[in-house]
Amino acid sequence: MIESPPALKRKQSVDIDSPMPSSGPPSPSDSSDAGADQAKVKRVRTTAEMVSKKKTVSKLIATLSASQLVHLVTALVDTHPQLADDVASLVPRPTIDRVQSHLVFLETKLQEAFPYTKWGPGRDDYSFNRVKPALEELIENIVEYTNHFTSPPEFPTTSFSFLHIAAECCNRLPNWDSAANNELKTSLYRSLEEFWIKTIQDAASKLEEGKIFGQATVREWANNLDQHNYNSQGLFSTAVEEFKSRLGWLLGFPPSTPHYPNPMSTASPHNTGNSNNNSSNGINGNGSNRRLNGSSMSNRRIVGHILNNGNGGNN
Structure with missing residues (x-):
């Protein structure tokens, strides 16, 4: 009987999908790659969380008044004083219009703080104490x-414009x-006069640097200053003298006069008297109302010793 040859065993095929047997422990490069991948995933997750928080804060802020x-x-x-400079640098600089609106709001708040009486707002101690917080805030x-x-970096034209608004408010x-x-109120007038003097000196410095101010602009500054000196009963007289000394030559006033008469020398700083009595209280000192560039200035008195072409206010 003939025996059949033994069947040949089938050679085991290599499965390309099966993992290769490990030939040893993982290399350091493999470990670092895995760690980098994990760190990347964590970083992406953290960034996403931060973006989400920023969006949430932004939406919350948008609802605030x-x-x-x-x-x-x-x-x-x-809470974090070190942020003060950063916040100040990021906040847009206020404009005169916006600040003026804010001051009007505070003035309204002051008027509303007065206790009601059928005779109108009182001026006694009781009324003062009621409105004092609003007054001090303003x-x-x-x-x-x-x-x-x-x-x-404000330019003198801007400074003088706001000084006029501030003095009117005062x-x-x-x-x-x-x-x-x-x-x-008196203390505020004195503080404002210091700002007027500061701005006058700044304008004079700008002139020395070659800046140019139109004569009409300088006339307006002089008129406004004179108006407020009159309204404050002479509390701006030092600023008037500084204006004459530093800027008066732009209006024809001699730039180097050794002495200028005190514009309020004939009036007590605590007595306004009659506003129409220019002979006793007038800066012009001649009892007459003047006209500037053909327009009536009856509602504001002019710095005669500045605008009278250097004659010191004497005709």
């Missing part, structure tokens, strides 16, 4: 914004029955 936003930023700076804002608009403050209560 202006006053709430001010409170939020103020609280943030109070004065504080006037001083702070005046300092802002009279500091670099003039509208209540006059109280008590002299002690009026000290807040």
Whole structure:
């Protein structure tokens, strides 16, 4: 009987999908690659979380009112004082129009703080104490914004424009029955005069650097300053003298006169008298109303010793 040959065993095929047998422990490069992949995944996840948080904060801020936003930023700076400079650099510089609107709001707030009487707002101590917080808030804002608009990089034209607004606002403050209560207003006038002097000196420095101011512009500055010196009962007289000394030559006034008469020398700084009595209170000193460039100036008195072509206000 013939025996069949033994069947040949089928050679095991190599499965390309099966993992290769490990020939040893993983190399350091394999471990570092795995660690890098994990770090990348974590970094992507962290970035996504940060973006999500920023979007959430942005949406929350968008719902805040202006006053709430001010409170939020103020609280943030109070908690982290080191952020003050960063916040200040990011906040857009205020414009005169916006600040003027804010001051009007504070003036309205002051008027609304007066206790109601059938005779209108009182000027006694009781009324003063009721409105004092609102009054102090308004004065504080006037001083702070005046300092802002009279500091670099603001140009003198901007500074003089805001000084006029600030002085008008000061003039509208209540006059109280008590002299002690009026000290807040008087002190504000004195602070504003310092800002006027500072701006006059800045304008003079700009002239020395070659800057040019139109004569009509300088006339307006002089008229505004004279108006506020009159309204403040002479509290701006030092600023008037500084204006004559530093800028008067632009209006024909001699640039090097050794002495200028005190524009309020004939009037007590605490007595306004009759506003129509120019002979006793007038800066012009001649009892007459003048005209500038053909337009009536009956509502504001002109710095005669500046505008009278160097004759010191004497005809």
